[in-house]
Amino acid sequence: MLRLMELTEKNKTALIKELKEREKDDDLEVVAKVSNILSKVKKLGDKALLSFTKEFDGVDLKELEVKSEELDNAFKLVEKEFINALQEAALNIKEYHENQKNRGYILNKEDGVYMGQRVIPLEKVGIYVPGGTAAYPSSVLMNVIPAKVAGVKEIIMVTPPSKDGGINPYIAVAAKISGIDKIYKVGGAQAVGALAYGTETIPKVDKIVGPGNMFVAIAKRLVFGKVDIDMIAGPSEILVIGDKNANPKYIAADLMSQAEHDKLASSILVTTSMELYKNVEKELEKQVEELERKEIIKESLKNFGIAIVCDNLKECIEISNILAPEHLEIMTENPMELLGEVKNAGSVFLGHYSPEPVGDYFGGTNHVLPTNGTARFFSPLSVDSFIKKSSYLYYSEEALKKHGEKIILLAQKEGLTAHANSVKVRLN
Amino acid sequence: MLRLMELTEKNKTALIKELKEREKDDDLEVVAKVSNILSKVKKLGDKALLSFTKEFDGVDLKELEVKSEELDNAFKLVEKEFINALQEAALNIKEYHENQKNRGYILNKEDGVYMGQRVIPLEKVGIYVPGGTAAYPSSVLMNVIPAKVAGVKEIIMVTPPSKDGGINPYIAVAAKISGIDKIYKVGGAQAVGALAYGTETIPKVDKIVGPGNMFVAIAKRLVFGKVDIDMIAGPSEILVIGDKNANPKYIAADLMSQAEHDKLASSILVTTSMELYKNVEKELEKQVEELERKEIIKESLKNFGIAIVCDNLKECIEISNILAPEHLEIMTENPMELLGEVKNAGSVFLGHYSPEPVGDYFGGTNHVLPTNGTARFFSPLSVDSFIKKSSYLYYSEEALKKHGEKIILLAQKEGLTAHANSVKVRLN
Numbered sequence: 086m087l088r089l090m091e092l093t094e095k096n097k098t099a100l101i102k103e104l105k106e107r108e109k110d111d112d113l114e115v116v117a118k119v120s121n122i123l124s125k126v127k128k129l130g131d132k133a134l135l136s137f138t139k140e141f142d143g144v145d146l147k148e149l150e151v152k153s154e155e156l157d158n159a160f161k162l163v164e165k166e167f168i169n170a171l172q173e174a175a176l177n178i179k180e181y182h183e184n185q186k187n188r189g190y191i192l193n194k195e196d197g198v199y200m201g202q203r204v205i206p207l208e209k210v211g212i213y214v215p216g217g218t219a220a221y222p223s224s225v226l227m228n229v230i231p232a233k234v235a236g237v238k239e240i241i242m243v244t245p246p247s248k249d250g251g252i253n254p255y256i257a258v259a260a261k262i263s264g265i266d267k268i269y270k271v272g273g274a275q276a277v278g279a280l281a282y283g284t285e286t287i288p289k290v291d292k293i294v295g296p297g298n299m300f301v302a303i304a305k306r307l308v309f310g311k312v313d314i315d316m317i318a319g320p321s322e323i324l325v326i327g328d329k330n331a332n333p334k335y336i337a338a339d340l341m342s343q344a345e346h347d348k349l350a351s352s353i354l355v356t357t358s359m360e361l362y363k364n365v366e367k368e369l370e371k372q373v374e375e376l377e378r379k380e381i382i383k384e385s386l387k388n389f390g391i392a393i394v395c396d397n398l399k400e401c402i403e404i405s406n407i408l409a410p411e412h413l414e415i416m417t418e419n420p421m422e423l424l425g426e427v428k429n430a431g432s433v434f435l436g437h438y439s440p441e442p443v444g445d446y447f448g449g450t451n452h453v454l455p456t457n458g459t460a461r462f463f464s465p466l467s468v469d470s471f472i473k474k475s476s477y478l479y480y481s482e483e484a485l486k487k488h489g490e491k492i493i494l495l496a497q498k499e500g501l502t503a504h505a506n507s508v509k510v511r512l513n
Numbered sequence: 514m515l516r517l518m519e520l521t522e523k524n525k526t527a528l529i530k531e532l533k534e535r536e537k538d539d540d541l542e543v544v545a546k547v548s549n550i551l552s553k554v555k556k557l558g559d560k561a562l563l564s565f566t567k568e569f570d571g572v573d574l575k576e577l578e579v580k581s582e583e584l585d586n587a588f589k590l591v592e593k594e595f596i597n598a599l600q601e602a603a604l605n606i607k608e609y610h611e612n613q614k615n616r617g618y619i620l621n622k623e624d625g626v627y628m629g630q631r632v633i634p635l636e637k638v639g640i641y642v643p644g645g646t647a648a649y650p651s652s653v654l655m656n657v658i659p660a661k662v663a664g665v666k667e668i669i670m671v672t673p674p675s676k677d678g679g680i681n682p683y684i685a686v687a688a689k690i691s692g693i694d695k696i697y698k699v700g701g702a703q704a705v706g707a708l709a710y711g712t713e714t715i716p717k718v719d720k721i722v723g724p725g726n727m728f729v730a731i732a733k734r735l736v737f738g739k740v741d742i743d744m745i746a747g748p749s750e751i752l753v754i755g756d757k758n759a760n761p762k763y764i765a766a767d768l769m770s771q772a773e774h775d776k777l778a779s780s781i782l783v784t785t786s787m788e789l790y791k792n793v794e795k796e797l798e799k800q801v802e803e804l805e806r807k808e809i810i811k812e813s814l815k816n817f818g819i820a821i822v823c824d825n826l827k828e829c830i831e832i833s834n835i836l837a838p839e840h841l842e843i844m845t846e847n848p849m850e851l852l853g854e855v856k857n858a859g860s861v862f863l864g865h866y867s868p869e870p871v872g873d874y875f876g877g878t879n880h881v882l883p884t885n886g887t888a889r890f891f892s893p894l895s896v897d898s899f900i901k902k903s904s905y906l907y908y909s910e911e912a913l914k915k916h917g918e919k920i921i922l923l924a925q926k927e928g929l930t931a932h933a934n935s936v937k938v939r940l941n
Binding site for chain 2: 166167169170171173174180181184185187190192198200201202203205207208218221222223255291292310312313317334335338339341342344345346372375376377378382420421424427428429430431432433434435436437438439440441442443444445446447448449450451455459460461462463464465467469473474475476477478479480481482484485488491492494495496498499500501502503504505506507508509510511
């Protein structure tokens, strides 16, 4: 089911080109619609939110905020085992992210000079959580916990109401476990607008994170700059590097776990063993028939499922670095030996017993990762996504007298004489 | 010359609204032009670059790369004192930014589980440096040195050629001092396109930083996602907090050092003392007449020069936090006491002898700062701007057996059965 490619220089380029073709430019008609929704929300506030919710979600809400009884009630509707598993996952995620906390620093120099950098949590953050079949409790944890660890004061969740005007109980449970402060039943571009501009009910935030459909993604892009946003997720990918001893059954299952997301998902095997490739093919054929989402999986593998056979592991890593996959699994004898060579990958899964879903749900690393080759320059969601930095500088009179003339010279050569003047007035 | 405002709730809102009006939406005609330039560069490479350079810069270049003799020669054209001052500034900037280097971490857990985060420098970075009167050697240092400290392998500078086909010697000197690897004589949107797509001569980079005119800013916005970019700078601001003992002469000079940048620049005095405000006014009138850029300064102060008189310093800081200025100067008895209250500010200048130009040119902190109120969520340019993070995760067979069922349950409840399957195949 994977298209076989032999490694050549030409192939590398062709591969990237092909994967890039998954990218779609924003649909301009949708941009216009979203832009209109945003300006109505900006102008009319809650009234616009309630009206769009009626129009798009078919629900006539009286108020937007989810009451605490509704949250508490969700715990009765959800299986105890699920709650326990989610709580354990939350602890793992918290422990992993605690290590990301950075402090500021101060640098003391001669003549009483000091300077440094402070690390300050964002004050308010909004999390978008999709409704319907794309309502993923695990994503709530992955977006909220790093913000909590960063020290964000207020975390607000927006999510579309279900048909009965309620909220998905799994999402409610995840919200409560991860420590959300407020939840509002509003989705789509209108929810993004509410978080960006603020309404009578929903506060304006400093950053909006979380996945969403095309309307949500375009709305986030349009409000970027007024507030910060997380990455805009593109189609995602897994790349598995396996040597001759890797288990084809595991590899096939892992490739399909990515493929089931979406027909634009890309699942790539890079191996030193033609035999492994053949056995993975057999396993794919066999396993796919038993999977619920087999139609999506088949289409995704047909479109973007590729196997590349290389001469050695060095070449395998080279291919991976060029493609910069969101998820990279390394199933070789000693995967840690190869980790240092990995330059571009969102998250790396090492060994035979670390399939991607361990990281998606439970291990502790974040599952919000740079997609579509952007791991070349973007990073996983982390505590750093929820802080900002601010620098400070103190010069004593003595220090300014010592260095002032140099500063004046540098400013003058740039033609910025008022800059020079602000030092001059202090020297006389 | 500053408009006086008394502090009220209404004023706060009005103030923000007014400052926000400085924002301009992208001119759609320019967007179309830039988009056309980018696609020609993508398609025709160097040929397009040479042709646009002829068209826009009026220079018919034979080749784009600056030769090392041209760089060496620049050192003969520039004053020795300037070179020395720039070298000393470079050392200060390097020392300050060295403190920003972050390492990755590893978290070892029971059953052989480990996971962590790696910090990896970007491989290639492009720096845009404007030509003509906006050619600022200090900006070369501020953009390049953090990238160098981060460990970026290849740093490429693009800058428009001067009329004789050469390069501004001050920029050349700054490039050499800060450690640029290659310089190409190309500017405008075409230079951004070259860095984003690569041409025969200019390599494709992972991130593009540096200031530029409207064409450059729009080009950066359009290629964002294919490569990373730094912030898109808006009009900039200074906010000075002064108590009754602050020196009006210094404050007036500092307000004007910001105002000289641009008629959209905003210079704001926030004080507890009506008398200070009056004396600052007198100093403005007096000093402005002696400054070269007095026309810009007068217009800028007329448009966006504001003085706000508050009851106490707490209120002053509150105003500052709402406006989130790019530059904040605190001229009070004990400025360090107030620093902890500052939530939103790009860079803070403490005391009477730390005017903003110390940070612009010499002290060591970065002068590339979040403008236009975005210090609420954006940070100064730093070493972190030139790295990416990548996580990794290892589960042992034992650990997967212990936790596998929980992962399967979480995946199943999200309807992602192929995810569940990838754990299942390993448990049997």
